[in-house]
Amino acid sequence: MDAVRRRDRRPHVVGEPDEVDLVTSDRAQQVADRMAVEAAVRSLGATHQTALVEVHLRGRPYAEVAADLDVPVGTVRSRVFNGLRMLREELVEQGWSHA
Numbered sequence: 351m352d353a354v355r356r357r358d359r360r361p362h363v364v365g366e367p368d369e370v371d372l373v374t375s376d377r378a379q380q381v382a383d384r385m386a387v388e389a390a391v392r393s394l395g396a397t398h399q400t401a402l403v404e405v406h407l408r409g410r411p412y413a414e415v416a417a418d419l420d421v422p423v424g425t426v427r428s429r430v431f432n433g434l435r436m437l438r439e440e441l442v443e444q445g446w447s448h449a
Contacts, residue, residue, distance in 0.1 A: 383446070390440040398433030405430050 391399060404415045405426070412430075416423040 386441060386444055386446050387437075390437050390444065390446075393440050394433055394436055398429050398436060401426050401429035402433040402437070 391402065394402070400419070401415065404410045404418075405412060412423050412426045416426045419426065
């Protein structure tokens with residue numbers, strides 16, 4: 351609201367983006383980025399997707415995830431490493447420049 355009030359008090363220069371437009375643009379980009387990452391995560395195989403979600407999104411320790419999946423800790427580490435690599439490749443393939 352403050353940004354809108356400030357904008358209304360000042361004369362608007364043609365071609366100058368106002369604060370509301372910039373905030374809206376930033377938010378739209380964040381949503382688009384999130385959708386791209388979610389789609390890329392869904393494109394991973396189940397084992398890599400599970401490892402990434404549990405370790406990076408849920409913040410669980412490797413050992414805990416390994417115990418739940420009944421696999422060695424090294425296997426979880428490998429799945430996370432390779433999952434991140436595949437995720438990055440998928441995002442680059444989609445044209446995402448942040449990867």
